Amino acid sequence: MSDVIRLTAAELAAALAAGEVSSVEATRAHLDRIAAVEPEIHAFLHVHDGAVEAAGAIDRRRASGEVLPPLAGVPLAIKDVLVTTDMPSTSGSRILEGYLSPFDATVVARARAAGLVPLGKTNMDEFAMGSSTEHSAYGPTHNPWALDRIPGGSGGGSAAAVAAFEAPLALGSDTGGSIRQPAHVTGTVGVKPTYGAVSRYGAIALASSLDQVGPVTRTVLDAGLLHDVIGGHDHDDSTSLAEEWPSFADAAREGARGEVLRGLRVGVIRELPDSGFQAGVSASFRAALAAMEAQGAEIVEVSAPHFEYGVAAYYLILPAEASSNLAKFDSVRFGMRVTPHVGSTVEDVMAATRDAGFGDEVKRRIILGTYALSAGYYDAYYGSAQKVRTLIQRDFDAAFAGVDVIATPSAPTTAFRLGEKLDDPLQMYLNDVTTIPANLAGVPGISIPSGLAEEDGLPVGIQFLAPARQDARLYRVGAALEALLVDEWGGPLLDRAPALGGVR
Amino acid sequence: MRHLGVLARIQLSDEEVEHLAGQLAVIVDNIAKVSEVATPDVPATSHPIPLSNVFRPDEVGRTLTHEQALQNAPDAADGRFRVTAILGEEQ
Numbered sequence: 001m002s003d004v005i006r007l008t009a010a011e012l013a014a015a016l017a018a019g020e021v022s023s024v025e026a027t028r029a030h031l032d033r034i035a036a037v038e039p040e041i042h043a044f045l046h047v048h049d050g051a052v053e054a055a056g057a058i059d060r061r062r063a064s065g066e067v068l069p070p071l072a073g074v075p076l077a078i079k080d081v082l083v084t085t086d087m088p089s090t091s092g093s094r095i096l097e098g099y100l101s102p103f104d105a106t107v108v109a110r111a112r113a114a115g116l117v118p119l120g121k122t123n124m125d126e127f128a129m130g131s132s133t134e135h136s137a138y139g140p141t142h143n144p145w146a147l148d149r150i151p152g153g154s155g156g157g158s159a160a161a162v163a164a165f166e167a168p169l170a171l172g173s174d175t176g177g178s179i180r181q182p183a184h185v186t187g188t189v190g191v192k193p194t195y196g197a198v199s200r201y202g203a204i205a206l207a208s209s210l211d212q213v214g215p216v217t218r219t220v221l222d223a224g225l226l227h228d229v230i231g232g233h234d235h236d237d238s239t240s241l242a243e244e245w246p247s248f249a250d251a252a253r254e255g256a257r258g259e260v261l262r263g264l265r266v267g268v269i270r271e272l273p274d275s276g277f278q279a280g281v282s283a284s285f286r287a288a289l290a291a292m293e294a295q296g297a298e299i300v301e302v303s304a305p306h307f308e309y310g311v312a313a314y315y316l317i318l319p320a321e322a323s324s325n326l327a328k329f330d331s332v333r334f335g336m337r338v339t340p341h342v343g344s345t346v347e348d349v350m351a352a353t354r355d356a357g358f359g360d361e362v363k364r365r366i367i368l369g370t371y372a373l374s375a376g377y378y379d380a381y382y383g384s385a386q387k388v389r390t391l392i393q394r395d396f397d398a399a400f401a402g403v404d405v406i407a408t409p410s411a412p413t414t415a416f417r418l419g420e421k422l423d424d425p426l427q428m429y430l431n432d433v434t435t436i437p438a439n440l441a442g443v444p445g446i447s448i449p450s451g452l453a454e455e456d457g458l459p460v461g462i463q464f465l466a467p468a469r470q471d472a473r474l475y476r477v478g479a480a481l482e483a484l485l486v487d488e489w490g491g492p493l494l495d496r497a498p499a500l501g502g503v504r
Numbered sequence: 505m506r507h508l509g510v511l512a513r514i515q516l517s518d519e520e521v522e523h524l525a526g527q528l529a530v531i532v533d534n535i536a537k538v539s540e541v542a543t544p545d546v547p548a549t550s551h552p553i554p555l556s557n558v559f560r561p562d563e564v565g566r567t568l569t570h571e572q573a574l575q576n577a578p579d580a581a582d583g584r585f586r587v588t589a590i591l592g593e594e595q
Binding site: 315334 | 526590
């Protein structure tokens with residue numbers, strides 16, 4: 001099995017179960033690929049030296065006749081925002097350099113229990129603040145489609161890792177689009193589940209009312225398989241939803257048969273006109289809608305008049321919650337400590353440590369958040385932004401009264417060049433205009449590849465949104481469109497990505 | 505801006521103070537934008553999926569051991585976190 005790294009996670013799982021390949025072989029193949037392409041991609045902050053050993057343990061269990069969970073033996077990349085006991089967890093920040101958690105994030109513990117083999121920790125914007133990975137303290141990740149371009153963010157490392165065949169599966173986190181926008185620019189699949197559907201325990205918090213952990217993969221079925229492993233109620237997360245969830249892998253398999261498109265009502269948002277998007281992004285989006293329409297879907301215009309307030313509300317809520325969450329980096333219990341001079345008080349040490357340990361974007365957001373929360377401003381700032389959440393939820397409720405899913409392009413443009421928007425935070429923030437409403441309202445979203453933009457040949461994603469708790473609908477619809485498009489293309493979109501330095 | 509730095513416990517350089525002061529305008533613009541629609545009759549949403557009364561039994565659960573709690577401490581002594589003086593000379 002020479003091309004084991006090109007298999008989807010579902011295919012690899014089947015090959016492992018059939019004994020055609022061992023987990024050690026599959027893990028080594030991915031580690032070899034990582035060694036070959038990392039000089040170009042830099043998707044990983046840490047590669048796990050225990051990966052082969054973990055794979056061997058799975059192989060021995062399988063050899064002994066044990067019946068293993070579906071993804072047992074499949075390698076997994078883990079976003080560095082998720083804490084792990086056997087690998088450092090930095091959230092892309094200097095202030096946590098070398099930090100070893102005494103416990104695993106719930107999603108990591110569940111992945112290990114399901115036999116997945118952690119390959120390493122992936123790069124990200126510092127504390128998940130960014131849309132490009134350029135705010136990582138450890139240097140940016142490069143887009144496998146064009147090395148001078150951004151892989152999206154904050155989870156650019158996870159998306160680039162699966163796009164570059166360094167891992168078949170990865171975990172991400174999405175606060176304003178950090179799973180879906182990287183999927184868009186790298187030609188991969190990313191899902192932000194319903195808020196509370198996947199545990200946040202052990203995910204280093206950015207904005208607690210917005211953060212959600214989810215799968216980063218190359219196919220919709222693979223995302224469903226991984227979601228099945230990590231999802232469900234967690235006693236350690238008080239915002240975790242208690243309900244029973246259906247199998248998302250089953251939903252994807254059902255969707256791939258295509259019947260779901262017949263009579264499906266797909267909402268397109270009037271307030272997100274094509275003029276707000278790069279021409280090739282809109283064209284790809286319209287072509288995907290036409291393909292669905294040809295299979296019996298009905299495209300319906302819906303109105304979401306408050307979406308345009310989403311970015312402004314988000315950039316009030318996020319800094320406020322982040323400034324509070326990041327107060328724990330105080331130089332006392334964990335992380336960096338800088339002592340400015342002999343006789344420094346603990347406050348001097350704290351202030352010097354946070355100045356040295358946080359990057360510019362993190363400082364910017366902490367200061368803005370501190371301002372938004374300072375005495376006298378709370379109601380006007382944070383309180384008003386929370387009202388916009390209500391209005392956006394009402395927009396969603398009204399729209400979903402008439403349609404089954406909403407579709408948007410996943411982001412306004414294809415991957416921009418590294419450095420291009422670094423000095424223009426407002427322009428950078430507008431990347432998230434299509435993804436933010438889902439976080440504000442708590443509803444689930446998926447981004448799948450819709451094609452390449454005609455003007456630059458770079459990947460474009462289409463986003464589907466569903467009502468809260470209807471994540472399975474996204475897997476059905478996503479898998480149905482994916483099957484149509486892959487058939488039309490004659491193979492997965494990633495087959496058209498350029499060769500990297502390694503062996504392909 | 506210096507006061508915000510003190511509140512946020514970040515020792516900002518003069519350059520950073522100047523740079524960030526200009527960016528507070530972003531917050532002001534955002535508040536102006538949301539104020540267009542955040543009228544008194546609209547209730548605030550603090551949490552996207554409402555939950556109430558998330559309790560657990562009042563029992564000792566899994567907790568960190570002493571060693572685990574201290575394993576990442578920049579400095580520790582006698583089983584405790586060690587820090588520099590709480591009060592400076594002028595206090």
